[in-house]
Amino acid sequence: MSSFVAQRNGQAATAEELAPLAFAGYAHFTAMQARGGRVRGLDLHLERLRSASLELFGRAVPDDRMRSFLRAALEQGPADVSLTATVHSREGEFTAGGDGAEPAVLVRTGPPASGPQGPLALATVEHERFLPAVKHVGEIAKTYLLRRAVADGYDDAAFLDRHGRLSEASIWNLAFWDGTAVVWPDAEVLGGTTMGVLRRRLDGLGVPQSVREVRPADVPGLAGAVVMNSWTPGVAVHRIGDTPVPDAPEFRELLHEAYGAEPLVAP
The missing domain is CATH 3.20.10.10 (D-amino Acid Aminotransferase, subunit A, domain 2)
Incomplete structure (x- = not known):
């Protein structure tokens, strides 16, 4: 396949699921470049997502589950993509939270990038x-x-x-x-x-x-x-x-x- 994706917890994200995120500001993310369906520093990305989730939500998505979300997105698109994984609270923004639910994960892919030439x-x-x-x-x-x-x-x-x-x-x-x-x-x-x-x-x-x-x-x-x-x-x-x-x-x-x-x- 050659299309890019937006998936929530490993499944195609619906408009109803994405709408609350349009104005959400209490979330964290990591961004990576995939080449041939592979990335550099995967352990560092997982560590970033885990530690930030613990800081913001008090609970993190297990690494194996997070990897399955990344894998699902990569399998549905070109071999070379930009990928962003955003983790957000199910309780939303401007709430006290506290129900202890596992955060949700939005994974998006797009065209690969290499940055500006500089200087x-x-x-x-x-x-x-x-x-x-x-x-x-x-x-x-x-x-x-x-x-x-x-x-x-x-x-x-x-x-x-x-x-x-x-x-x-x-x-x-x-x-x-x-x-x-x-x-x-x-x-x-x-x-x-x-x-x-x-x-x-x-x-x-x-x-x-x-x-x-x-x-x-x-x-x-x-x-x-x-x-x-x-x-x-x-x-x-x-x-x-x-x-x-x-x-x-x-x-x-x-x-x-x-x-x-x-x-x-x-x-």
């Missing part, structure tokens, strides 16, 4: 996400700040926390290169699945990594920067605010090599 210019904006460790829905600020950045002549926005540290970008993790080591920002961020894949694969390749605070004043001393998400392990950043960032093709090649070393796994 990107990032505006710096003071912003901190609520519950930064959870990939939750309804984040109007990210789209608003992205659009403001584009209106100001940038490609996207990078966030500064209350301490003036660079943390993440609108839908991206940030990573830097100091010439010998990969530098991950020390700040409260969403730990991306691509970021997790890269950290363990870079360890396997013996590439030095560090976690340290990065402020705008530190950018001139860096040798390169990228953004990453489920689309890609690295898109070049050539400017942060008014500060140019050197091109570092060897950095991007290293990240793509590390990412490619992660096996594709069927749910």
Whole structure:
């Protein structure tokens, strides 16, 4: 088959089931790229869904059941797709909840994506996400700040926390290169699945990594920067605010090599 799907708990979602979700903001999700019906970092996606469900709902869908939902969606579409799994409460939004029901899962597939070519210019904006460790829905600020950045002549926005540290970008993790080591920002961020894949694969390749605070004043001393998400392990950043960032093709090649070393796994 060649059609994309929207399934709720492994079955085609009806209009009646989808209607309440149109205005729902109390949910979380993970997004992935499937190639040949397989994904990288499946364990990280499952861990993300499990931990976020426990945080938001106090109960999580078992991994084997979640995998069956992912598998059902992949079996009904093309071999290469973008897939999003959204977990929501059956009690809905603006309720106290408390009945202990297992959350419901909406899985959607769409055309595969690989992200922008870059290089990107990032505006710096003071912003901190609520519950930064959870990939939750309804984040109007990210789209608003992205659009403001584009209106100001940038490609996207990078966030500064209350301490003036660079943390993440609108839908991206940030990573830097100091010439010998990969530098991950020390700040409260969403730990991306691509970021997790890269950290363990870079360890396997013996590439030095560090976690340290990065402020705008530190950018001139860096040798390169990228953004990453489920689309890609690295898109070049050539400017942060008014500060140019050197091109570092060897950095991007290293990240793509590390990412490619992660096996594709069927749910």
